[in-house]
Amino acid sequence: MNKKLLVVGTMAYDAIETPFGKTGKILGGCATYIGLAASQFDTQCGLVSVIGDDFEKGHIKLLKDKGMDLSGVVSIPGEKTFFWSGKYHNDLNSRTTLETQLNVLTKFKPIVPDHFKDASIVLLGNLDPNLQLEVLSQMEEEPALVVLDTMNFWIESYRDKLDEVIAKVDVISINDEEARMITETHSLVEAAQKLHAMGPEYVIIKKGEHGALLFHDNKIFCAPALPLEEVFDPTGAGDSFIGGFVGHLSQCGRISFEEMKTATIMGSAMASFTVQKFGTKSLEELTGPLLKQRIIAFKSLTEFEIELT
């Protein structure tokens, strides 16, 4: 395995309202969160995305400074960057989309840079399944691992194409409600079995404040979420999770259930940082020692001793 990690997804501006406050236009998009989380690890992360000419130079510099390769990011002159605005309700578990301006997204034709056509890991971020398939078709060598993150919108409106993508990936990452929606079953264990049958050898079901479950070959791993005094802004939590997940796998260079357990914890740690501040702020400020401290917190959260006589 090489250390190349190819990420396709959106780069965006968001405007977010939570019970704790309101932002103006801030940096967002799944590729952005994924890249910021993955770049905490020793990996070569390349983004495939699209931006308009309103995308700030400072944000380009930020991502490059974190070590991301942006040669797969196309800028479309005269067009604006994808924009999303949403409002979270009091319990922060649900949100209302206030506005979606697709802008450049309607013209997005993903182009995988030549030097990433042999990437060992490909992460298909939350995006139109047609574009996800397009990226896969451009790979010259079969990746060691293809990971898919998706959402309710694509399940509802692009089901056939989405099923095509699911059949081609090794890992699917999806939240609990979406797993139930896609498999039409309530039990998450059964839902995971049905998702396995659709293709992916590894199934991750994200449960927000309740952590995440990793399923593989009749084995289950349960990663806790860090209980936080305050969840400030859930935007990007799922993207940060999967970014940390692939970042760890790319760094360690091994694909196994054992490594994926650790990767799931790394992802949970990333998500726990993201939700503590607006937007990408926590990930931008994150340092190695802070991450290490949090991983220790995750360990002590679940470790227990039992004498089995």
Next chain:
Amino acid sequence: MNKKLLVVGTMAYDAIETPFGKTGKILGGCATYIGLAASQFDTQCGLVSVIGDDFEKGHIKLLKDKGMDLSGVVSIPGEKTFFWSGKYHNDLNSRTTLETQLNVLTKFKPIVPDHFKDASIVLLGNLDPNLQLEVLSQMEEEPALVVLDTMNFWIESYRDKLDEVIAKVDVISINDEEARMITETHSLVEAAQKLHAMGPEYVIIKKGEHGALLFHDNKIFCAPALPLEEVFDPTGAGDSFIGGFVGHLSQCGRISFEEMKTATIMGSAMASFTVQKFGTKSLEELTGPLLKQRIIAFKSLTEFEIELT
């Protein structure tokens, strides 16, 4: 610490309807579930409860055979045992009470048998707070540990008395919605802090299929629930949980955060058995080897390796 575990709570008959089927009158009541779970451990478990003369001799024999001391169970002639009937909705997370016949419960005057007035552990099962206080007042020696389990009904209608009980206990076990209700706060971390401030040094917040959180002295332990293919009947899950919790502590004879982590896992294991069959059936059939196997499953569910360099 002695190995005496005093449990006050209901003994009942239930009629249960779930999406998987329907029972006639079956054995129920919080003291019953607690006793059955606790009796998996090396402990002297005494029940303080009340029954009517319809309570079957076979059920008395069952509980005695499991090693329970029933000298604190009063039978009221000419009266019927407490009866509850309920129907679970499709997701099994919510239920509707179809019928409640208090029967003997209206005449319940708990009497702690003399030989249990020095019990090291007292478990106040889900019951009228006045009765819980009555039991505490009858203890001749201060217990090493008093544990309280309660529910929304008592929070809504007996709040002042309930607060009096909460101030007197070492551990409170409560579900997430009830923790939020009692503390009027959404964050479970904040809710636990507020519950600490009301008295208990240890706070357990049960999250059903998402496991349980144990809070103590700014430390948190997160016990997973075992992901099950099918939850058959959730009745008694919380009671089984707390029964396993105190059973373990009574057996090991040590009160500490470390032991309570293990106790929380034991409780989660008990709950995982209970929900797999109707009523008390799983607990009745439970054996040491089966329990051991499940504890191993809990361990592998959360163990992971991380190299921190």
